[in-house]
Structure formats: structure tokens, C-alpha cells
Amino acid sequence: MLIHSLLLLLAAQFLSAVVPTSENHIVGGERIEIDKAPWQASLRHEGVHICSGSIYSKTIIITAAHCLCFENGTKYRINNLSVSVGSTARSNGTVFQVQAKISYPNYTIDSSENDIAVLRLEKPLVLSDTVHPIALVNKHPAPGTIASATGWGVTGFNSDSSFIVPEFLQGINLEVLSLEYCENFYEDPVPENSICAMPGICDGDSGAPLVIDRELVGVVSASNSNCNGPSISTSVFYLKDWILQSIDALSQ
Structure with a gap:
């Protein structure tokens, strides 16, 4: 079953719903310092990390659309959203208030199609070796390409099925696979403007940057509930025109 992976929620009612494939199931990856991925941002709701994002400019953050709403589809209030940048530690960083947001038109919470959003910050970021924009790609990655992802999502499960949540930023390499691989794994259609990749994306990694060069x-955007299958990411190349148009709209 394909699920959105925004849940970095530690309440017991959510923890009990997660069933690992084995007692020592570990997603993978290793600690990475923020200067190795200075575009990394933490999206917060009421001060709590919920998703990742990517710094596009001093005032623009790119993330997943489902990161901006509750599980029932109700959108978060804008004044409850903030972004933290510049720190490897999840609980640190410089925090900026989100001033405006745009999600892809007609995006629905029950789908991974067009799962992308653009945020404008209230104040501009101060750029440095640990806070720096990332460029948008000019082509869709071919199967077999190696990409990297970073985030503070779940790294595994304890014997009682509770999440293992890292304090420090984790990085991992993934192989881009064909969309048919994801469709066969999930037994469900995958949007054409998606990227299928393995391994190791889990709860709390939504909105994370998938990066090549x-x-x-x-x-x-999404993974399966045990975090042991391929992940689905929204392709920046296919939605690049919309991203740039949305940035222009937010900048006016």
C-alpha cells in the first residue's frame, strides 16, 4: 500500500499503527552535515518538524503539497507554518515564518500526483556555507541514475514498533528505477510525472530533496507503511514551468 510519508508524529496512537517487517528493520543512510546539503530545510507546524523542503532562493522553499494539510485534507493555517534552516540538528536552526504558499492546482491528499508546493518566507534567508539555494534540474533522470536524499525522517523501528527518529540530518543514495517497478510493487498506477527510487525513504521524509549533481x-512524496519499498517523488523537470510560475506569483 502506498502512503504519504509526512508522519513525524510521535503520539502513541500513530506509533501503534506501524508494523515493521522485522525487529531490527533499518531504513539506511548515515548522518550528514548541513554544509553537504545546505539547501535542506525543515518545515514545521506549530514549531514541530513535519517535513523537509529545499531552499530555492532567499525567500522561496519547495516542498510537498501534502505537507501543508492534515490527513483529512484540511489545510494548515499559514501562521502555524515555519521553516528552519542551517543546522544538522533537527531541533536547532534559524527559524523563518512562512508568509504565503501555493500548492499545485486541484492537488488532493489521497494522491501522489502533482504533490508539490512552493512557500514564500516572511523574511529573506541569510546565505552561507550552511544555507544555500539549489538549482532546478533540466532533465528527468533515467533509470539507473544514482540520486541522493536527505532528511530527518524515521530511520527504523524499535522492538515495540515505535519509531526511531534521528536528531541529526541523514543522507542516503538511491537508484532511480522505472515507473513500472513502482507500479508492480504497489499494484497501483504511478503518476507519469513521478520518480521511482530505492531504497530508504520513510515517515517524516516528505518534501525532502531528491538531488543529482x-x-x-x-x-x-510517498512510500509504503513499512518503509521497505521504493519511494515516489514528484519530478521537478515535469513541473518546472509550474514551479517557476508559482514563484513569480508569490514574488508579486
Whole structure:
């Protein structure tokens, strides 16, 4: 079953719903310092990390559309959203208020299709070695290409099925696969403007940057509930025109 992976929620009612494939199931990846991925951002709701995002400019963040609403589709209030940048530690970083947001038109929470959104910050970021924009890719990655992803999502499960949530930023390499691979795994159609990749995307990694050669190629959207299957990311190349138009709209 394909699920959105925004849940970095530690309440017991959510933890009990997660069933790992084995007692020691680990997603993979390793700690990475923020200067190795300075475009990384933490999206927060009421001060709590819920998703990742990518710094496009001093005032623009790119993330997943489903990161901006509750599970029932109700949108978060804009004044409850903020972005933290510049720190490897999830609980640190410089925090900026989100001033405006645009999600892809007609996006629905029950789909990974067009799962992308653009945010404008209230104040501009101060760029440095640990806070820096990432360029948008000019082509869709071919199967077999190696990409990287970073985030603070779940890294595994304890024996009681509770999440193992890292304090420090994690990075992992993934192989881009054909969309047919994801469709066969999930037994469900996958949107054409998506990227299928393995391994290791899990709860809390939504909105994370999928990167090749320091260019943003995808925005992590969904995975399966055990985090042991391929992930689905929204392709930046296919939605690049919309991204740029939305940035222009937010800048006016």
C-alpha cells in the first residue's frame, strides 16, 4: 500500500499503527552535515518538524503539497507554518515564518500526483556555507541514475514498533528505477510525472530533496507503511514551468 510519508508524529496512537517487517528493520543512510546539503530545510507546524523542503532562493522553499494539510485534507493555517534552516540538528536552526504558499492546482491528499508546493518566507534567508539555494534540474533522470536524499525522517523501528527518529540530518543514495517497478510493487498506477527510487525513504521524509549533481530533481512524496519499498517523488523537470510560475506569483 502506498502512503504519504509526512508522519513525524510521535503520539502513541500513530506509533501503534506501524508494523515493521522485522525487529531490527533499518531504513539506511548515515548522518550528514548541513554544509553537504545546505539547501535542506525543515518545515514545521506549530514549531514541530513535519517535513523537509529545499531552499530555492532567499525567500522561496519547495516542498510537498501534502505537507501543508492534515490527513483529512484540511489545510494548515499559514501562521502555524515555519521553516528552519542551517543546522544538522533537527531541533536547532534559524527559524523563518512562512508568509504565503501555493500548492499545485486541484492537488488532493489521497494522491501522489502533482504533490508539490512552493512557500514564500516572511523574511529573506541569510546565505552561507550552511544555507544555500539549489538549482532546478533540466532533465528527468533515467533509470539507473544514482540520486541522493536527505532528511530527518524515521530511520527504523524499535522492538515495540515505535519509531526511531534521528536528531541529526541523514543522507542516503538511491537508484532511480522505472515507473513500472513502482507500479508492480504497489499494484497501483504511478503518476507519469513521478520518480521511482530505492531504497530508504520513510515517515517524516516528505518534501525532502531528491538531488543529482547538486540539482533538485524530485520532491519526496510517498512510500509504503513499512518503509521497505521504493519511494515516489514528484519530478521537478515535469513541473518546472509550474514551479517557476508559482514563484513569480508569490514574488508579486
